[in-house]
Amino acid sequence: MSLRHGLLGLLAEGPASGYDLARRFQEGLNSLWPAQHPQIYSELSRLASAGLIEVDSHGPRRRTAYRITDAGLAEVKRWLAEDEIDYSFRMEPLLRSFFFWLMEPEDLKRRLAEEQQQFAAYAQTLRSFAGAKDRGEWGTSRRTRAQRIAVEAAIRVNEALAEWARWAEETDLMADENFGRQPSGPDAPPPEPKE
Amino acid sequence: MSLRHGLLGLLAEGPASGYDLARRFQEGLNSLWPAQHPQIYSELSRLASAGLIEVDSHGPRRRTAYRITDAGLAEVKRWLAEDEIDYSFRMEPLLRSFFFWLMEPEDLKRRLAEEQQQFAAYAQTLRSFAGAKDRGEWGTSRRTRAQRIAVEAAIRVNEALAEWARWAEETDLMADENFGRQPSGPDAPPPEPKE
DNA sequence: CTTGCACATGTACGGCTCTACATGTCAAGG
DNA sequence: CCTTGACATGTAGAGCCGTACATGTGCAAG
Known part of the structure; x- marks a missing residue:
């Protein structure tokens, strides 16, 4: 639609x-x-x-x-x-991250570094694009300014995700001394899966 | 896929x-x-x-x-x-924002306030969800922690967009003293559309 | 005992989206 | 003159996704 x-x-x-x-x-x-x-x-x-x-x-x-x-x-x-707005979104890298526990810590670290770089690079591209608008190169009509606002949203999402990837990489949440050995202790069952 | x-x-x-x-x-x-x-x-x-x-x-x-x-x-x-990752995403509210210039300033202001609220509320919901994980209610396995990281991404995206909506509302980019009258002056043509 | 609700699984269909393929035109450079 | 490349528009087919519809089961409350 x-x-x-x-x-x-x-x-x-x-x-x-x-x-x-x-x-x-x-x-x-x-x-x-x-x-x-x-x-x-x-x-x-x-x-x-x-x-x-x-x-x-x-x-x-x-x-x-x-x-x-x-x-x-x-x-x-x-x-x-319209009032009914669909706020949902799909982003494959985010879905993947839900399953990061299946990856080897080293591979994961590499992956996160790469993603951080990708998000940051894309944000950078968009930002320079927006910079042209800010310098008024395309005029200052209401239309141009609205589109500048739209681009800003994409920039911020990508920046947020670059920051997230850095945070995920730096936090030691993923560094598991027990990786590869048996579980370190009693772990609560997953919230949903009965049976 | x-x-x-x-x-x-x-x-x-x-x-x-x-x-x-x-x-x-x-x-x-x-x-x-x-x-x-x-x-x-x-x-x-x-x-x-x-x-x-x-x-x-x-x-x-x-x-x-x-x-x-x-x-x-x-x-x-x-x-x-896999190396090939699709970094694209679709979000209807962002697409809409590209066309905000077609809206009446008052409607737009109301819309942005509402969106800001929606994004913030959803981020809040996810954050309390994440809080349960942080308190270790579901264990501290590598799996749980990875999923916590995934949820963090969604939180940050929504927070970034809430911030964006606030910024868009507060910036006077949209306040156009000339709205409804003829264009205020010579405006550069759109970048692409030749013809 | 019966009524309602959560459980549990599907089919049908239409619309959206992507990749691959196909076709032809005009302008410029060698 | 010929070739290349950007211009310009489409078709075919497959896969993904969502809504609506359909069906039946076990449990618990009244």
């Missing part, structure tokens, strides 16, 4: 082709909502059938630009005002 | 039924990787056909517990050691 509204939101800025939109998703928006081009093209067709967008112009190389309709603009605003 | 390994990881702790696993995903793991029961049951069938898990026992009410096989354990460890 979100890609649909993401496309509408981008088209609210002005007409664009599927190729343009795919590029925008690839660049700044990729950190907020990854999307590949096949999905974008098919979604555009659906939006056009629904009357939320319409063909704006044709260009060279079969280029087809779309324009948002009044209905489309109303729809994206409705979406933004 | 990840649910598969998540289930294997949980079964590495010991035998469990689909119902048990659905419960665990619902509870602590829900913040890391949401999953509904239909998906879990069908994935279990697939894992069993693949020989990564096998039926451990039958109980009342058609209860069927599974046990991880050696092949399954090897597979989950392979997954954990």
Whole structure:
């Protein structure tokens, strides 16, 4: 449901082709909502059938630009005002971390160092991107400033996770003198698993 | 691909039924990787056909517990050691924020306050959950400690976003004296959209 | 004893998303 | 002139995910 509204939101800025939109998703928006081009093209067709967008112009190389309709603009605003928000998220590295106890301490340490580096590097990339906005290189419209705020969210999430990976690596929670030998003592059973 | 390994990881702790696993995903793991029961049951069938898990026992009410096989354990460890990690994530509230410029300032302010509250509340919930682990109520095995680290990641992400929402609300980036009137001045065109 | 609730497992279907494949166009450089 | 590469758009198919629907069981309270 979100890609649909993401496309509408981008088209609210002005007409664009599927190729343009795919590029925008690839660049700044990729950190907020990854999307590949096949999905974008098919979604555009659906939006056009629904009357939320319409063909704006044709260009060279079969280029087809779309324009948002009044209905489309109303729809994206409705979406933004909606009360029901899905706060859930999925991140594979976090799921993995739930099972870190299955890894050898050395491998784990290496892995955490690597993840820390990855998160920090990505945050850095986004931050320099945001820096360009802060220097006003893209203007200071309300739109630009809103997008700067969105990028800030992605930056902060990545920074938080870089910090987390460092913390996880440095805390001695994982250094288990008994690793590989029998359990060090009586351990409470897992909370759920009965049977 | 990840649910598969998540289930294997949980079964590495010991035998469990689909119902048990659905419960665990619902509870602590829900913040890391949401999953509904239909998906879990069908994935279990697939894992069993693949020989990564096998039926451990039958109980009342058609209860069927599974046990991880050696092949399954090897597979989950392979997954954990894998180099290719997908660092992407999707979060609807963040995508929305990219389009905040389409909202009325007042609605936006209200929205940000609400989001700040939601993120903070969820972080709080997870933190009290983690507190139980910290007090050793569930033992201090390597497994428990690893899971504590995983929960910490979710906590930090939510705290970071609560902070972000507060920052976004307080910064006057959104307070636009010109909202509703014509643009305040020449604005650079969007970076991408040619045409 | 019966009623309700938590337990326990599934099917069906539709929508979302990704990878791989396929096709053709225009511009620039050699 | 020919080749390369960026432009531009799609189809096919498979897998993942969520909602809704469906079914039956054991236990405990009244």
